[in-house]
Amino acid sequence: MTARIYVPGDAAAVALGADKVAKAFADAFAARGLDVQIVRNGSRGMFWLEPLVEVVTPFGRRVGYGPVKPRDVDALIDGGLLEGRSGPLYLDNVEKIPFFAKQERFTFKRVGITDPVSLDDYLAHGGYKGLERAIAIGPSETVEQVFESGLRGRGGAGFPTGIKWRTVAACAPGKKYIVCNADEGDSGTFADRMIMEGDPFQLIEGMTIAGVAVGADKGYVYCRSEYPHAVAAMNKAVAAARKAGYLGSRIAGSEYDFDMEIRVGAGAYVCGEETSLLESLEGRRGLVRAKPPLPAHKGLFGKPTVINNVISLASVPFIMAEGAKAYADVGFGRSRGTMPIQLAGNVKYGGLYEIAFGVTLGELVEEIGGGTFTGRPVRAVQVGGPLGAYFPRELFDTPFDYEAFAKKDGLIGHGGIVVFDDSVDMAKQARFAMEFCSVESCGKCTPCRIGSTRGVEVMDKIIAGVEREKNLAILEDLSHTMKLGSLCALGGFTPYPVMSALTHFPEDFGRGSVPLAAE
Ligand SMILES: Cc1cc2nc3c(=O)[nH]c(=O)nc-3n(C[C@H](O)[C@H](O)[C@H](O)COP(=O)(O)O)c2cc1C
Ligand code: SF4
Numbered sequence: 001m002t003a004r005i006y007v008p009g010d011a012a013a014v015a016l017g018a019d020k021v022a023k024a025f026a027d028a029f030a031a032r033g034l035d036v037q038i039v040r041n042g043s044r045g046m047f048w049l050e051p052l053v054e055v056v057t058p059f060g061r062r063v064g065y066g067p068v069k070p071r072d073v074d075a076l077i078d079g080g081l082l083e084g085r086s087g088p089l090y091l092d093n094v095e096k097i098p099f100f101a102k103q104e105r106f107t108f109k110r111v112g113i114t115d116p117v118s119l120d121d122y123l124a125h126g127g128y129k130g131l132e133r134a135i136a137i138g139p140s141e142t143v144e145q146v147f148e149s150g151l152r153g154r155g156g157a158g159f160p161t162g163i164k165w166r167t168v169a170a171c172a173p174g175k176k177y178i179v180c181n182a183d184e185g186d187s188g189t190f191a192d193r194m195i196m197e198g199d200p201f202q203l204i205e206g207m208t209i210a211g212v213a214v215g216a217d218k219g220y221v222y223c224r225s226e227y228p229h230a231v232a233a234m235n236k237a238v239a240a241a242r243k244a245g246y247l248g249s250r251i252a253g254s255e256y257d258f259d260m261e262i263r264v265g266a267g268a269y270v271c272g273e274e275t276s277l278l279e280s281l282e283g284r285r286g287l288v289r290a291k292p293p294l295p296a297h298k299g300l301f302g303k304p305t306v307i308n309n310v311i312s313l314a315s316v317p318f319i320m321a322e323g324a325k326a327y328a329d330v331g332f333g334r335s336r337g338t339m340p341i342q343l344a345g346n347v348k349y350g351g352l353y354e355i356a357f358g359v360t361l362g363e364l365v366e367e368i369g370g371g372t373f374t375g376r377p378v379r380a381v382q383v384g385g386p387l388g389a390y391f392p393r394e395l396f397d398t399p400f401d402y403e404a405f406a407k408k409d410g411l412i413g414h415g416g417i418v419v420f421d422d423s424v425d426m427a428k429q430a431r432f433a434m435e436f437c438s439v440e441s442c443g444k445c446t447p448c449r450i451g452s453t454r455g456v457e458v459m460d461k462i463i464a465g466v467e468r469e470k471n472l473a474i475l476e477d478l479s480h481t482m483k484l485g486s487l488c489a490l491g492g493f494t495p496y497p498v499m500s501a502l503t504h505f506p507e508d509f510g511r512g513s514v515p516l517a518a519e
Contacts, residue, residue: 009040042198045352130320150336155309183272186385188344206313219260332358362396384413387493389500448491
């Protein structure tokens, strides 16, 4: 049997040198005349250990080594890596590492384990069982399964996926579309990328099930241009699925047709907003559309369209294969199932952590994330991307749950947590939120287009100590107007990071205990 090692092809691992490590292994095996297969797998999500190399030993045991540098390769092979011997960089069974062992991997269960672009590997690890069941039980029962699972949109708004699917399914038969939102623009997020790079067939299967469920025969993935590895993996997987009859007409020998293609965006944050995404997909500038009509009624090319985030769609094969109950049985309150939480920023153990809803923010940041990378105290975290609120340590008892976060004027969004230590200046972060909005605004409505620019100006005055109380009052008034008057959540949610910074860290704005600098 050919020996096999796994060197991640995931973009995060590649950024840390995985391509060079893979080449060093290929050269070293060739020089020794060894026949070893190098699989470029997805990442296990423990970024501090990347490039994390795994080997399947002759006894079938899988052990890891990391972080591996090209210069370590010769010593690892000579030290018995192919037999799984311990030594420097030895990690043993990586699934026993506490960061990994405590997770509940539903959606990411295959990521890092299989060869992402091998359909055979996907099938050998339970792939396409969900589609098989969807075909067996039929469209309306499939929609009901998704509804009963309690799955809510993982793109940010947390809207029940089953209700969205019901709406499109109820539209008159005719052309309908499935659109997958893979724009993943939120700061500190990478779950969509990791699925597309690490288990692309699962997303394809999820979209195919959605097509069967609502009566759509065409799907598009709208992927950000900054994800070339994901685009390549998706294209390869789509081609393999089509070749094997899982895409095209009469998929998997059934009566249903479904095919899909990957489209690449051009780098605008607002193109992650669903209506703006549709404009972009139709070949126009990414300008937000007024709702109604909802995309479910009049979406892509004016036809009923399901738009879902990558993780929402990639969660569906598990739900269909294991049953809605298996998914709904875990979670917290109205947040059912698991969430792939992404730990980023100034954090010691950064990476992807899939767990049932309900874990507290403090557990995630302090215990699982291990505090800051710099070793200084954590001062703030921003949850939910650039439109998410900043939470101080006093709110670390908040459970990861849509409603619990909303109650504290926050949002969990796409599940990204960006950690800051005590050197952060929260007034500068508030200014950044306004600046981000002014740069990314699509320009359609005044509160966002003009408000964010005025917001930057007023923050500059506050930071410079010019008439601070007067300008803070203007900032609050402006935030109120943006929140209530903006057409979409870009302008409407920018006040959340701004106001949370001011509420929880008033001293950075010259309020509270610290005396005003220039008044
Ligand atoms: C400014 C802005 C950016 C957004 N970016 C994304 C994104 O990158 N990915 C995403 O899935 N949803 C994004 N959304 C949310 C989408 O509009 C939409 O709610 C989502 O794609 C629906 O899918 P879901 O129900 O599966 O979450 C964004 C929303 C706004 C207002
Ligand atoms: S809030 Fe901003 S991004 Fe959204 S429609 Fe208005 S101008 Fe465009």
